Amino acid sequence: MGRTEYYYDPEAPKANTLIPASNLLVVNDAGEILLQRRRDTGQWALPGGAQDIGETAAECAVRECQEETGILAEITGFLGVYTNPHHIVAYSDGEIRQQYENTYIGRPVRGEPTVNDGADGVQWVASDCLDQLDIHQSMRQQIGDYLSGTYPFLG
Structure with missing residues (x-):
């Protein structure tokens, strides 16, 4: 679907x-952020x-992360609501x-970055390399809030 x-x-x-959705901003021990390139x-990003019926917003974030990147992560914090x-x-x-x-904050538990039907690229990205990537402005806002320590909770 385009x-x-x-x-x-x-x-x-x-x-x-208006569909509730959840993101997971996963940061590894090197401080790199997990990103996927959407097909x-x-x-x-x-x-x-999108959240499925029967799951919490946090469960959605963990499920989507594993489906889209191959990385199982656990939630360590909450960045904010972006609407x-x-x-x-x-x-x-x-x-x-x-x-x-x-948008939740998390850390990797296991797995390796893996491409799939929705993403043709998955990688860990250092914060000083973010400007080299084509990242949508809404994602830049969320990543920027995390990097600056500004957790809006209600964005």
Whole structure:
């Protein structure tokens, strides 16, 4: 399914859904951040996705991380809730979502970065290398909040 992201774009379509999603910002012992390159946008992002019925937001973050990166991680903290009515994601099936993400902080437990159907790249990235990657502004905000120690909780 294709997707188009709109960020503070006056031409963005009007949202028709608001789906809870969770991200997991995983940091290894070297201080590197786990990122995946999404096949649908080509941009680097934190692992994350839509919450399933029957799971908590934290369980969603852990599941999505393992599915999307091959890394099983445990949650060590909470970064914040990121909900921006000016960040719209339009899918080819007609769904148009307004951003709503709970972002957790975690550490790896086991596994190796592994590509999959949703990501054609998965790697640990040092903070001084982030500017070399195409990272969506919403992900940059979350990573920046973590690196600066600014945990907004309600973003």
